[in-house]
Structures are given as C-alpha cells and as structure tokens.
Amino acid sequence: MTTTMEPVRVAVPASRGLLDRVLKMRELAILAVLVLMLAATQIDNSAFLSQQGIKDLLLNATILVLVAVGEAMVVITRNVDLSVGSVLGITAFAAGDFLQGGGNPLLAVVLAVALGAGFGLLNGLLVSIGQVPALVVTLGTLYIIRGIDSIWIGSREITAGVLPTGFIDFGHNGLSALPYLAVLAAAVLVAVAYFLRNYRSGREFYALGSSPEAAGLAGVPVRRRILAAYIACGALAGLAGALYLARFGNVDSGTGSGYELTVVSAVVVGGVAFTGGSGSVYGVALGALLLTSINSVLPSIGVSSVWVQAIDGILLLVAIAVDRILALRVAGILRKRAAETRSARHG
Amino acid sequence: MADTTAPFTARLRSARLGDMVRWDTVVGALLLVLLVCSFSFVDNFGNALNLSFLIGNTLPIALIALPMTLLVVSGEIDLSVGSTAGLSGAVMGALWNAGYPIETIIPICLLLGVVCGLVNGLLVTRLGLPSLAVTIGTLAAYRGIAQIVLGANSVTDFPQQYLDFGSGRIAGTFIPYAAIPWAVLLVLAAVVLHATPVGRSLFAVGASEEAARFSGVRVKRLKLSMFVATGFVSALTGVFWALHYASARYDNATGLELSVVAAVLLGGIDFDGGRGTLGGAVAGVFLLGALQNVMSLVNVSAQSQIVVTGVLLVVSVLGPRVARQLSVARARRRTLTAPVVPAAATAPAGGT
Numbered sequence: 001m002t003t004t005m006e007p008v009r010v011a012v013p014a015s016r017g018l019l020d021r022v023l024k025m026r027e028l029a030i031l032a033v034l035v036l037m038l039a040a041t042q043i044d045n046s047a048f049l050s051q052q053g054i055k056d057l058l059l060n061a062t063i064l065v066l067v068a069v070g071e072a073m074v075v076i077t078r079n080v081d082l083s084v085g086s087v088l089g090i091t092a093f094a095a096g097d098f099l100q101g102g103g104n105p106l107l108a109v110v111l112a113v114a115l116g117a118g119f120g121l122l123n124g125l126l127v128s129i130g131q132v133p134a135l136v137v138t139l140g141t142l143y144i145i146r147g148i149d150s151i152w153i154g155s156r157e158i159t160a161g162v163l164p165t166g167f168i169d170f171g172h173n174g175l176s177a178l179p180y181l182a183v184l185a186a187a188v189l190v191a192v193a194y195f196l197r198n199y200r201s202g203r204e205f206y207a208l209g210s211s212p213e214a215a216g217l218a219g220v221p222v223r224r225r226i227l228a229a230y231i232a233c234g235a236l237a238g239l240a241g242a243l244y245l246a247r248f249g250n251v252d253s254g255t256g257s258g259y260e261l262t263v264v265s266a267v268v269v270g271g272v273a274f275t276g277g278s279g280s281v282y283g284v285a286l287g288a289l290l291l292t293s294i295n296s297v298l299p300s301i302g303v304s305s306v307w308v309q310a311i312d313g314i315l316l317l318v319a320i321a322v323d324r325i326l327a328l329r330v331a332g333i334l335r336k337r338a339a340e341t342r343s344a345r346h347g
Numbered sequence: 348m349a350d351t352t353a354p355f356t357a358r359l360r361s362a363r364l365g366d367m368v369r370w371d372t373v374v375g376a377l378l379l380v381l382l383v384c385s386f387s388f389v390d391n392f393g394n395a396l397n398l399s400f401l402i403g404n405t406l407p408i409a410l411i412a413l414p415m416t417l418l419v420v421s422g423e424i425d426l427s428v429g430s431t432a433g434l435s436g437a438v439m440g441a442l443w444n445a446g447y448p449i450e451t452i453i454p455i456c457l458l459l460g461v462v463c464g465l466v467n468g469l470l471v472t473r474l475g476l477p478s479l480a481v482t483i484g485t486l487a488a489y490r491g492i493a494q495i496v497l498g499a500n501s502v503t504d505f506p507q508q509y510l511d512f513g514s515g516r517i518a519g520t521f522i523p524y525a526a527i528p529w530a531v532l533l534v535l536a537a538v539v540l541h542a543t544p545v546g547r548s549l550f551a552v553g554a555s556e557e558a559a560r561f562s563g564v565r566v567k568r569l570k571l572s573m574f575v576a577t578g579f580v581s582a583l584t585g586v587f588w589a590l591h592y593a594s595a596r597y598d599n600a601t602g603l604e605l606s607v608v609a610a611v612l613l614g615g616i617d618f619d620g621g622r623g624t625l626g627g628a629v630a631g632v633f634l635l636g637a638l639q640n641v642m643s644l645v646n647v648s649a650q651s652q653i654v655v656t657g658v659l660l661v662v663s664v665l666g667p668r669v670a671r672q673l674s675v676a677r678a679r680r681r682t683l684t685a686p687v688v689p690a691a692a693t694a695p696a697g698g699t
Binding site: 126131132135139142145147150258268275306308310311312320328 | 491492602649651652654657
C-alpha cells in the first residue's frame, strides 16, 4: 500500500500548487484588465465612476453573475446548460404574474427559484439518466421552455406599473453605491465558492469534470452530482429571473432569449474550461463583471455601441486562446519536472 | 491501395452496428409519412406555391447542413454559421451601397466566408481549442463585425435578375432556382462523405482522432478544410438569404446555427462524431422544414412549433440511446456479470 501511495502524495502538492498559482493568475489577470479598463475610462470621463456609475455597473453585472455562477457549476462537471436564457425568461414572467395577482414578493422569488430548479431537474435527469450529450438536450429544452413560455405569455407583458413598489425599489436601491441585488449576488457567489472549494461534494464536481470515468471508479456518485449541478444552475437562473423582474420591471415572451451565449462567454472568459474540472466561480463573477462593464465603458468613452458585440466575441476568443497557451506551458513544466524527479530517483 | 479496401470493411462493420442505420431510416420514413399525410389531408400543402415556400425557407438550413454534417462526423461543430451568413449578407449590402458591381461582390463575400472558416479552423486545429467555445466566440465576433459594417441599415435594391434567382422558381414547377446549386452541393457532399477516402477519414477521425492520426490521416488539415468548407457554404447561404428575402441586414440568419444543428442531430448524426449519413441529415432538415410548414397551414401557433422542434430534438437523441442502454443492460443480465459491478463500486467507497 505505502509503495503505491508514495508517489501520489509527492505529486499532488506540487501539481496543485502550480495549478493553483495559474488559476490565481487567471483571476488576477481578469481583475487587472477590469481595473485598467475602468481606470482608463475614469480618466477619460470623470463622471464615469460616480456613485450612480458604480451602482449601475454592479446592477448590470448582478443578473449575469448569478446565471454564470450556476452555469459554471455545470461546466465544471464537463456539461453545459444552454436553456438558462429560456429559464430566466419563464421564471421572470412567473414571478411577475404571481405578483400581478397580489402575491407576496418573497414568495414570488421562492416560486421563481423553485420553477427554475424544476427545469434544472428536467435537464439533469435527461443528461444523467439518459446519458445524452448535454449540448443537444439543453438545446432541445431551450426550445421547449421558450415555446412553453411563449404559449403561456402570448402577447401579454408585465410592466413595472403592476408590480408592488417595494419589489421594484428592492431592484433599484441599495446601501449608497452598493445595490441590494449585488449584495444578494455576492452572498450567493461566496456560498457557492465556499461549497465548491471546501466541501467534499463540491470537490467531487471538479473530480467529475476532470475525468468522469475515474471519478465514478473512485466512488463519486456521478449521476447525483450532475443532477445537483443542473438543479443549482436552474435555481440560480430562476433567482436571476426574479431579480431581472425587480431590476427591469418589464417581461415579455422574448425576455432572456439569446442570453445563454452571454452566460457561456462569461463562464469561459472567467476561466472555467469547457473540458471541465477547472476554474473558480470567483473568476466567473469577474468575467461577468468584465463583460457587462465593457457594455457601459464603450458608450461612455464615445465608442459606438455597434462595436460591443464584436469586442465581446474577440475577448472570448482571446481568453480561451490565452488559457490554452498557459495550459500547454504548465503541462510542459509538469512534464519536465516529472522527468527530473524520475531521473533523480534512478540516479 | 489500402484506401480502396478500407471503405468495404468499414461498411460491413457499420451495417453490423444496425441501430444507426435504423435511425436514418426512421427519419426518412417519418418524412415520407408526413409528406403523404400532408398531401392527402392538409389543404393547400400540395400546391406549387406552398411547396416552393417550403423549399425556399428550408434551403438556408439545408445548404449549411451539408458541410455541417461532414464537420460533425469528424467530431467538431461550428456554431458561427448563422453569423458568417449574416456577415456575408452585410458585406454584400455595404459593397452594393458603395457602388460595386454585384459580379465582384459575390466572390468577395464567398472569399470572406472562406476566411471566417479559416479563422475557426486555425483556432481549433493549431491551438487545439474546443470548437464549441471557439465558434461561440466567433458567433459573437462575426455578428458584431456585420453590425459594424452595415449598422442598422438594410439594403434592398439588388439587381432584379438576382432577386428573381433568389426567390423565383423554375418555370412550370415548384422547385426554386436556388435548389439547383444546392442539389449540386448535395451530390458533391454525399460523394465526398460516402465514396471517397476523405469521407472514410472523416469517420475515422470522428471515431478516434488518435487512431486516425496513427493510421496516417492528416487530421488537422482535414478538419481545417472542413471548417473552410462550412464557412464557404455559410457565406453562400448569406448571399442567398439576402436575395431570397430581398434584404441585406446585419441580423440576417440570426439563430440559424441552432436550426442547422437541430436538423443535423435529428438526422442521426452523432454529436460525438464518427457516425451518421448525409441522407439522414437531409431527411432531418426537410422533416423539420415540412413539419413547420404543415403546422403553419393547420394553424398551429409559432410558439407550439418551437416546442415541437425541441421535443423532436430531445427524443431524437434520447430514443436511440435509451434503446441501446436497455439492450446492453439486457445482455449484461443475461451473461450474469452483474455481481461484479456493485462489488467494484462499493470497494473504494468503503476504503475511504
């Protein structure tokens, strides 16, 4: 036993230390880009980082951060959920419809989260029990949920006028520059990050993403973890739907369509690789903040908004290309180190 | 020499696989049943005008589905096709506004499509990036460039003879003119995929990239050429789209990638690569197209049509897999190796 254990114990801290450093570098890199961009904008336009300006930046990022954190949990397990935009749309309308009928705002949020979790359960069951590629299944449920949404809503829409003022205020106000919504999103972010980092079941998400087969053989309940990731993702999309309603007060049958691509961009820019098993939700939150900030920065430095989409896309490409090059470097270093230890042992 | 014998052994093996062949046939049969039922029971389905609408509206998907099938068989995917089509339409409109003759514009657009495909292909093959992530990036980037090129304008005043080609049909039939180049491309793609060493290499790469490389397939070059072909056909589709709907806008063909992927997967092309036939893909494309047409004729709302598309997609991937799993499970029970599995599963859990 000890002879087989020894090399493993030696190898793990070295590789983890290196990997950790790279991941931290990754988050630092996004943060640096973000800070540089905001600073440059501030120098150009001194009204940009006013109290209201900061508040708007945070408010804009909130909803994307929530959905992207959920998506990250799924992507870490080497799956993907393309239906988040549709789930956001339908839960936002459900919450609005409930409030319109005089419901309790807190219950409306719970309802949205539960509905989102339900759709997540559906996705998770199809992926984990049916063992069909997640991309195809969630592309299907993207259509199905959007269709149900459209049939249910028809040409109706929810406007801010029919919602309770307390709910709308919650979506706009905050503690000076810190919106309530951002506080909520930050709480969720910290909770998810803590879970993924410190809980055994959280670590199993990563194990599963690195190698589903190995994780299964090591006793990780693969299907249950995948199911949990999808339920969490759906629930967070539902929460984001309710917050979307509070923030914008306006929901129709097109709400959230096409959002999945923005979410996936935020996740990938944030350093969670599509191949699973790597990245952190803090990186994802920074990625989401970066993407939404670009949308505010460009107009305020006088760049036409037609550039936004192209820049988003190119940023995504640069992010994954840089990731890949870094990963190749790390693999090269690890290989060299392994070769050195091997030759040292033989020598 | 080895290349000429390879297709035969491979075909024998794929015939033994069975389930895939059956799914192709299922989709084809479904399409046939749908067409027969629609001709006999749905008013206005069979008239020439409706059939030309059906084909005209399905052609963009049918065009891109051809190279997409080859690409998915080789284990990659391209989600930027809709944006490439949009970009080519936008550039077409912008150049036309700038006063260039259309005879130079169209080749430029097609060349642009090749460049778009080249960018995707180089990022995937040279840097080893997952095609899904790359093409989600270029999906946004190409659409963004289209927006920069054309802004919110729409260009409609293309020469009449080209507009006629885009929307007209061959005299006395229901077949649109544009179906002719599609048919040519279909034959080309079918021959390449099912009757040449290139096609066999695509299947080999999709089944196991490493094995294919060791057996002498130039994997990177093959994949790159498939991305280029997809970009080219996407740009062609963009030109057709602008002429067919007589409008070049930056948001032309938005979301087309999902329709194409849905149709191709419905046609039994395995997303993991290495499996599928072009006939299945074409049947999938026209099954979705005909279904949407029929549902519109019998007044099913557009929203319900979306649901049907989604359900079909889920069922099309879930059905064959569940069937396979059931048969595997049955076989396992029959051989009575079941006791080994729980023992292996519980041992590590107990050890920790």
